[in-house]
Each structure stands twice: as structure tokens, then as C-alpha cells.
Amino acid sequence: MRKARDGESTKEAVLTAAKQVFAERGFAGSSLAMISKKCGISDGLILHHYKNKQNLYHEVLEDLAKGYLETVFKTGQESHTQEQMIDDVLRATFKFWSEDTIYNRISLWAFLENQTELLEKETNITASLTAVVGQMQMDGKADPRVDPVTLLTMTIGPIHFWTRYRNQFKETLQLDGTIEELNQSFLEQFLILIQKVYQVENKTSTEKESE
């Protein structure tokens, strides 16, 4: 295989294989042999390009973080209104977490392995979203009674939870439809509920007061 003496392409092939293997078995559970075998090269060549197993892992995390940032942030910046932006970002986030199982899993592994790089990037995004939510609260477009970070936790938490348990749910609850269909259906319902979370309760309180 891979006899092409092209360092750059080899390096990328290694990175791709590494992502898959690390996603499947985590850092400790993966061996360089698994990766090298997966891309048809010798054991030592990985270290020729990446020096360390640890270093390779770092580069994998970095690459994934870059992808995440690009996906989620680009989405947000093209939106015109705040509401639109939230909706866009939510759909993008959902899509990302829902579909990119490699990112999804490696993010979890890295968290457990105390490899905080990815975690920090993710938190940064959430943090920058809190500013938006805070603004929405001041504009009367989001429930002002709670911290923005709580609102965001209510928003993104279910997405993570769903991607983690959906397969098990499908099995245990004998849900009909493919995972894609279930995903779609969940997303629609989720968007309904999340609206209620953000909704400012002025009428109700007014009415209550008036009662």
C-alpha cells in the first residue's frame, strides 16, 4: 500500500486513521500498531512524522477542535437576527454532535483522560454564546431570571444526552424508525421545548398579578 513517498499525504493518512482508532478505544486503549496497520505503514513511520503517541493525540485533538470551531462559529456569523442565530447554532451543534461520532467520542475520551484541550475549546464556544444569551435577556428575548450559562446548559445538555443514549433508547423503548428519523423527530420536538425555556413570562406574571 502507501508506497508513495509523500510525507504530507502520509501524515494525513496517519491522522485520519488515528482519529478513528482513538475515537474507538481512547488514548490508553489504542496502540500505534493499530494505527499503523490501519493505514498500511510501518510502526516507526508514525513516530517519524509525529514523534510521540502523546503528540499524535494532541494533533488529533487540535484538528478536531479546529473543525468544531469552524463548523459552529461560521454558522453563527452568517445569521441575521439573534433568534435566527440561536436557531442556526443549535441546528449546527445538533448536527455536529449527532453525526460526527468521532468528534463526539474523542471529546468524551479526552474529558475523562483529563486532556483538557478540547474541553476548553468547547467551553470557549459556550462562553461566547453566553454573551449572546445575556444580550437576549436584556432585549427581553430570553428569560432573565436565570444565568445565561444555565440557559445554555438547558440548551446543549439535551443534545449531548440524546446522542449518547439514543441507540439504547431505540432498543429499550422499541422506538420505530431509523436513527436518522429519530434524530429528526427529536430535533423538531426539542426546538419546540427549548423555545418555552427561553420564553419571557411577562404575560403570565402580569395576568397573575392582575388576578
Place this chain on the structure above:
Amino acid sequence: MRKARDGESTKEAVLTAAKQVFAERGFAGSSLAMISKKCGISDGLILHHYKNKQNLYHEVLEDLAKGYLETVFKTGQESHTQEQMIDDVLRATFKFWSEDTIYNRISLWAFLENQTELLEKETNITASLTAVVGQMQMDGKADPRVDPVTLLTMTIGPIHFWTRYRNQFKETLQLDGTIEELNQSFLEQFLILIQKVYQVENKTSTEKESE
């Protein structure tokens, strides 16, 4: 140390140590040596009691699952009303995920390692809660427009998310207070929001009816 020729107590000591080590580093990242060292016995003795590293892990998972089930279910069965039960279960769940970092982490590891035992138990609980939520919907006490499982995802998802990211949030957003205080504050706000999620939109229906 641990000269007490008491097989049963040794076995339990191993289990306790194993939980801690596995929680910290996962299955692949843990070695029997770490565990045996932690409880002051020889390497071989673990295998005398548990036969396998894998087997030991299974027993750890089983033991944790048992604890989880007991904690969450007992809580539910002592409640008198549905609303009370939901509230009790939520608080118990939050407490459990929030505080029992060993369970918390091992549950994650096991998920990633495709060790589905714990996952199944957890899903079973959620599944059995869907029945309750379904009943609430029929009683007009929960938003009937979405699947019960979606409602539960909205409920438990944020709790998981919070326990995973709270440390990072504290750091990045420079939140004041100890983690315990932040936990408490999050829980209060969360309960406010989750109420809105469940709330039946009677006003809307009234308005609709009036049309």
C-alpha cells in the same frame, strides 16, 4: 497491611480500590498493579478473587448499577404525587450525578468502551420514567406535544452536561463561589426552567379555543 485472613473483606477492599482506579483511568488505562497497590495486597490476590481484570470490571459495573438503581428508585417510590415524584427523582438524580464522581466517570468510560451494562440500567430507569411522564401528559400535567422520552432528555440531559462542564465553566467564565454553591444555584435555576418545559400551554390553548 491487610493481614486479616478474611476473604470477604479483602474482596470488598479490592472492589473499592478498583472503583477508584477505574473511575480515574478507565479500563485500558488501569492496571491490576495500581489496584493491588491501592489496597495493599499482592498482585496475584486480585485474580484469586476475581479471576480476570475484565471480570473485576464487570463486578465493579454491576455494583455501581445496583447502587444507582437503589438510590434513584427508592426515591421515586416514597413520593406521594406525580409532581412530587418528578421533583424528588430529579433532585436525587442531580445529587447522584453531581456528587458521585466515581459513578459518573465510570458510566462514561463504560459507554465509550462499549460496556453496555451500566448504560442499559440507566436507560431502563429512564424508560420506566417515560411511563410516568406519559401518564402526566394524559393527566394534563405535562406538555403533550412531544414524546415522553424527549421530555426526559430535556430533563436529565442538562444535569449530565452541567456535571461535565461545570469546572471548566467556573474557570472560563470566572464564576464566583465554590463548586457546591454553583451546584446549588444551578439546581434552583434548573428547576425553574424545567417547570416551563413541562408546563401545559393552557393560555395558548385558551386563545386557540377563543379563535
Place this chain on the structure above:
Amino acid sequence: MRKARDGESTKEAVLTAAKQVFAERGFAGSSLAMISKKCGISDGLILHHYKNKQNLYHEVLEDLAKGYLETVFKTGQESHTQEQMIDDVLRATFKFWSEDTIYNRISLWAFLENQTELLEKETNITASLTAVVGQMQMDGKADPRVDPVTLLTMTIGPIHFWTRYRNQFKETLQLDGTIEELNQSFLEQFLILIQKVYQVENKTSTEKESE
């Protein structure tokens, strides 16, 4: 081979084999495989007993140093007069350096590899001998014009030099006799010369003065 489950004897067998291999090829040039093969055990067992290649080397050095100290010091303490002691120590030192090629070589390796343990022990001996030589100078039994350490260097240096080059000398100069015979002959001549080195030059100076 070596199926005897006797840790202590195994440990010693490893030490013996290690001495030989390290003497032959130095630390960097030796592999644990060479040693384990030499005493018919598995690779890992060495590390079970000695934890580290480095650690094993340390223990080898320590053991050799102990032997050296015992040999040379015991000799000295049984002597009755200073002259006797010097003669005894010299013969013992010569014998040691001449015959114990393992010590001889490992001492050199360790010096080059900046493993100073042995060097320090050897220096300590020389240092303690300087006291004796100093006393001899004060008693008029050793040339008082030079430092004791210079005298000792003149004494031991040739012994080291001889053991290092004797084989080559035998070949190049086509010396007759076995190495043992050459050794013996060298020792006798050496003892004649070394006496001259120590000799106090009183007559000469007297004669000179009388002139």
C-alpha cells in the same frame, strides 16, 4: 533451566550474568536480553527483581565496590608495620586489578559513562592511603618532597597501565611466557622500582653537603 522458584538464587544468577555482560560491553552496549539469555530466564524476570536496567547496573557496581573494599582494606589491616602494609596493599591491589578483569573493565566503563559510584569508592581508598603515606613521610620512610597523592599515583598508576596494555605488549614486543608469568615478573621489577620512588634521599644529600 532455572525453573527453581527461588527468588534469591535467581537474583544472584542475574547479578552474576549482568556483571559479565556489562563488563564485556558496558551499560549502553548491553541489553537485558543478553543477560536474561545468559542465565536462562525470561526477559521480564530481570525487571521483576531489579526493576530497571539502570538499577541493575547500580547494584552491580555496588556489589563490585563492596568486593574491592573488602579485598584491599582487609589486607591492609592485617599488616604489622607500615612498610609491610604498603607492600601487602600493593600486592593485593595488583592482584585485584590484574586478575579481576570484570572489576577492572566495569570500573573503566563506569568512569567513561560518568557513573561515579565506583570511582568514588576507589578514590576513597586512595585517599585513606594518603594518610598512611603522609605518616611515612613524617617518619622519614617516604620521600617528603612530594605530595602523598603523587606518590600514590606513582604507585598505583603503573599497575593500572600494565593491566591495560600487557596483552598488547606481549604481542608487539613478542615477550615470552604466559600472561601469568609476565605478571609475576612485572610485579617483582615493579616492587624494586617503587622502593626507589619512596626512598628518602638522605645519603645523597649528605654526600652533596659534604662536597
Place this chain on the structure above:
Amino acid sequence: MRKARDGESTKEAVLTAAKQVFAERGFAGSSLAMISKKCGISDGLILHHYKNKQNLYHEVLEDLAKGYLETVFKTGQESHTQEQMIDDVLRATFKFWSEDTIYNRISLWAFLENQTELLEKETNITASLTAVVGQMQMDGKADPRVDPVTLLTMTIGPIHFWTRYRNQFKETLQLDGTIEELNQSFLEQFLILIQKVYQVENKTSTEKESE
């Protein structure tokens, strides 16, 4: 660096770097990477010029031997009298072993590694000096009772010994002065003592004459 497409200068740069690295860590302990890094070229280029690690080492040894021969022999040939020559050669030898730590160390490494090239060259020099000493004995200028090779061993041995242990001596015996000063002081004292070694025992001859 070192972009000069000048094969010859590159080759020499490699040789210089190799000497340093080999002197520091011996053959087994040195890697081509260390050397190539030291002179800022690629790994493969060394082998382009020297074909082998072993071969490179050979060339290093050869080059060092050449230098040694030139230094010591040139010295001898410019002297006018035998006594002068011995003194000159001694001072040159002392200077060489004392200062050229690279030669010094590599000579030791090579000895231990059974790489006899250097050893042979050194022995050749000593051998050719035995002729001079033998002549001196016949001329009544050197103690005739011992073999010339023994006399030479008494002469050069202390120099080697001193260069090997001087640092340790300085430390252990807490000698004052820099190493250069200690060297100088040792040399002066050594020359005094070595004279006594060579000295023909005239008293004896007086007695003989009186017979």
C-alpha cells in the same frame, strides 16, 4: 546551516562532531542522530559520506591515532640527547593525555570495545621507546635491573592514572587550585620521582668499584 555544497568540508565537520559524541558516550551509546544534529545535517548524509556507523568510528580512531603519533613522535625526533628526548617525550605525553580529553576518552572506549586500532598505535610508540630505554641502560643512564617495558610502564602509567582520577582527587582530598595548577604541580613532582626511578644505583656501583 551548512548549506555549502562542499563534500569535503561536510565530511570533516561530521568527523569533528563524531569525535566529540563518541568521546562522550562511546560507540554503543552514540547515535548517528546525535552526530548529524551536532553538525546540522540530515541523518542520511553521514552514511552517504561514511557508509557505516562502524566505518565512521574507524575513521575517527584512525584520525586520532594519526594525531597522537605526530604529536609524540615529532617531539622525540627534535631532541638532541637521550635524556632530553625522554624529558621531551614525557612532557609531550603528559600534555597530550592531560589535555586532549577527546583522545583520552576515545582511547579508553576503544580499548573496552575491543577496537584495538588505537591501542596498537599506542603500544607501537611505547615499543619504539623501549629501544631508547634499552640503549640508556647500556649507556649506564637507566637502571639496568628491570625490563625497559617495566620502566616505561612506571613512566607512563602514572600519567594515565592521574588524568583519570585527578578530578575525583581534587574533590575527595579537597585539593586547592584549578585543575591546570594541579596538573602543573603534579608534573613537577612526577619528574622528580621519575628521575629516581631511572637513576642508576651508584652506591652499588661504588661498592662494585671498591671490590
Place this chain on the structure above:
DNA sequence: TATGAATGAGGGTTCATTCAT
């Protein structure tokens, strides 16, 4: 001449597991 991609062997070390005691 010079680079660096690629290999494969070997090295030190960890580790689960077996087994005699």
C-alpha cells in the same frame, strides 16, 4: 551533494496471567 520518507529490528518496560509455595 543532500534530504527526508520509509523500514525493520531490537530495546526497555508494563502487564495480565499462571503457578508453586
Place this chain on the structure above:
DNA sequence: GATGAATGAACCCTCATTCAT
């Protein structure tokens, strides 16, 4: 029940060497 001697496989990594460019 408990220890620790012993094994063998696997792992990460180094390194000399080859070879295409």
C-alpha cells in the same frame, strides 16, 4: 487465603540503514 516467582505478549520508542527524489 495469600505471596511472589516466572512467563510471554504487547507497547512505545530508538536507531541504523535504504532509497526515491
